[in-house]
Amino acid sequence: MTHSTFPRPDASGNPSVQSRMSGRRVPAAQRRALLGGASAGLVGLTLMPYRANASEPKVLNFLNWDTYIGKTTLADFRKATGINVRMSLFADNDELFARFKAGNPGFDVIMPTNDYVERMIKADMLMPLDHSRIPNIKNITPSFMKDAPFDPGRKFSLPYMWGTIGVGYRKSKVKGAIDSWQPLLDSGQYTRRIALMGASQYVLGAALKYLGHSWNSVDPAEIRRAEQLLIAQKKHIKVFADDNGQDLLASGEVDLVQEWNGDILQTMEEDKDIAYQVPKEGSNLWQDCIAIPKGAPHPQNAHAFINFVNEGAIAADIAREVKYATPNEAAKKLLPQSYLKNPAIFPPQSVLDKCESSQYLGEAATRLRDEAWSRVQAA
Numbered sequence: 001m002t003h004s005t006f007p008r009p010d011a012s013g014n015p016s017v018q019s020r021m022s023g024r025r026v027p028a029a030q031r032r033a034l035l036g037g038a039s040a041g042l043v044g045l046t047l048m049p050y051r052a053n054a055s056e057p058k059v060l061n062f063l064n065w066d067t068y069i070g071k072t073t074l075a076d077f078r079k080a081t082g083i084n085v086r087m088s089l090f091a092d093n094d095e096l097f098a099r100f101k102a103g104n105p106g107f108d109v110i111m112p113t114n115d116y117v118e119r120m121i122k123a124d125m126l127m128p129l130d131h132s133r134i135p136n137i138k139n140i141t142p143s144f145m146k147d148a149p150f151d152p153g154r155k156f157s158l159p160y161m162w163g164t165i166g167v168g169y170r171k172s173k174v175k176g177a178i179d180s181w182q183p184l185l186d187s188g189q190y191t192r193r194i195a196l197m198g199a200s201q202y203v204l205g206a207a208l209k210y211l212g213h214s215w216n217s218v219d220p221a222e223i224r225r226a227e228q229l230l231i232a233q234k235k236h237i238k239v240f241a242d243d244n245g246q247d248l249l250a251s252g253e254v255d256l257v258q259e260w261n262g263d264i265l266q267t268m269e270e271d272k273d274i275a276y277q278v279p280k281e282g283s284n285l286w287q288d289c290i291a292i293p294k295g296a297p298h299p300q301n302a303h304a305f306i307n308f309v310n311e312g313a314i315a316a317d318i319a320r321e322v323k324y325a326t327p328n329e330a331a332k333k334l335l336p337q338s339y340l341k342n343p344a345i346f347p348p349q350s351v352l353d354k355c356e357s358s359q360y361l362g363e364a365a366t367r368l369r370d371e372a373w374s375r376v377q378a379a
Contacts, residue, residue, distance in 0.1 A: 060301045062087045063096070063107045065288070067266070068161075070317040077308050083301050091242055092199050100125045104295035108302040114287040115201075115358040117157045118150035122360070126156040127292040133303040134158070136310035139330035144287075150360070157289035158306060161262070161324035164285055164347060164355060165202060166278040168246060168264035173255040181210040181279045184256055185229060191236045193255040198242040200373030201358055202284065203230065206258060209282045215356040218365040227372040231379040240377070249274060261344055262324035269323075276344045282354030287327075 058081075062074075066089045070076075074085040088107075090096045093116040099105060100120070112120055120126050131137055137145075137158065144159040151157050169178045174190070184194050185207055196203050205215040207226035217223060238254050245257030246267045257264075264276040290309065292302045308314055312330025319326040319335060325345050326332060332340060339345060347355075361369070 056298045056300050058083045058301075060085045060109065060298055060305055061107045062305070063090055063099070063110045065089065065111055067263075068111065068288075068322055070314070070321045073309065073314060073318060076314065077305060080308065081301075081304060083304065085305070094199065097123075097125075100293055104293045106297060107293055108296040108298045109305055110291055110293050111160060111288055112157070112291060113358070114148075114150045114289060115360045117289050117291060118360040120291070120293075121151065121156055125294055127294045127296060127299060128155050129158070129292065129306070130303060133300075134307045134310065136307050136312075136330075139310050139312055139315070139328050141327050141329050144327040150357075151289070157291040158310070159327040160288045160290045160309070161319075161322065162285070162287040162327060163261045163324045163345070164278050164351075165197070165206070165258065165283050166261055166264075166276055167256060168249050168259050168267070168274060168276050169256045170249060170252075170273050171275050172273050177275070177277060178256065179277055179280050181206055181281055184258060185210050185233055187233075188236050190256055192238045194237045195239050195241045195245045195248050195254045195257040196237055197245065197258050198240045200369055202258065203240065203376075204369055204373060205284055205356075205358065206279075209279070209356075212281070215282070215284055216359045216361060218361055218368065220368065223369060223372050227376055230376045234376065234379055260324075262322050265323035265342075265344055278347060278351050278355065280354070282356065285352060285355035285357050287357070288324075 060083050062085050064087055074087065078084055090099070093113050096110065096112055097116060097119065140159060145154050148154055167178050167184060183190055184196065204223065204226050207229050208217050208222060209215055211225055211229065213222045241248060245259040246263040248254045249257045250267050250271055261276055264274065268274045268276065290306055292299060296302050309318065310328060312328065312334060315326055315328035315331035316334040319331055319339065323345065
């Protein structure tokens with residue numbers, strides 16, 4: 001892919017965003033806000049020396065989830081560095097991985113989830129990070145640097161946001177709090193008022209947890225049980241949504257959704273009838289990471305951007321906007337207690353203890369689960 005195929009800055013000089021029909025979707029008004037001008041305060045930013053970047057054009061090609069950046073982050077970065085960000089969007093990790101199978105199509109920074117970081121490392125798709133060029137790495141919570149079995153030593157990625165997958169629901173349309181996967185996966189109580197996610201790892205994972213198994217099970221018998229559960233429930237499910245369950249919930253098309261916690265929290269700000277809960281059987285604990293793909297055309301600019309988003313004030317702005325948990329200690333010092341004490345953002349340990357991170361299970365196990373998912377979709 002040539003650079004000319006990337007979205008260009010508009011006439012005002014602000015970065016443009018390529019919209020998609022799927023992915024973390026954003027209303028038009030919010031999308032316009034995301035493209036707004038830079039904020040006034042950029043005091044104290046710890047940026048790498050830009051004399052070193054003289055050999056690179058002032059361009060950064062960024063592949064991101066939708067609604068997953070601060071309103072002014074890209075414009076602030078341009079103001080601080082002179083580097084224009086061309087941001088494109090992807091809908092899920094499978095799409096992200098597929099884009100790089102034949103080589104890097106021209107991106108400098110990407111946002112894979114933890115298990116796909118491991119998969120992309122094994123496929124030689126990621127460039128090692130130069131930690132010396134990311135001084136704001138000091139702001140990251142130490143446990144995120146030390147406890148990363150998918151990327152030992154954080155050689156290829158840094159944490160961006162973390163969170164859970166759970167149930168978003170409309171309180172006025174359900175009976176009591178929804179604290180289990182059962183109404184979504186094993187009940188006809190809310191027929192055709194349910195949306196599940198559209199990716200196999202999340203739907204099969206939830207079914208496996210409900211049945212008392214590991215989210216990452218590779219046992220054929222357990223996977224078969226999860227498959228049969230989903231096939232039996234399919235007549236009650238309105239849609240397997242490509243990461244837009246929050247929109248379906250907000251519009252009243254469904255009353256219960258399986259979704260990312262931050263997406264539901266964004267919707268809850270505008271609609272007080274919506275709630276979020278991690279089911280008692282447990283769920284997924286995920287970590288989205290920021291990485292540089294192998295063959296990045298502007299690796300120095302990429303390191304500068306990664307350093308920029310780890311500045312405390314910038315990371316705090318991003319967290320306020322996207323409503324996910326930040327792994328940045330400097331950002332936490334700038335965020336209100338309403339964010340830090342929100343159990344939907346930072347669940348209590350008793351909830352976390354029941355959750356599992358997705359693991360890269362190898363090609364054979366991935367194929368086994370994908371085949372089960374194909375049968376669910378075909379049923």
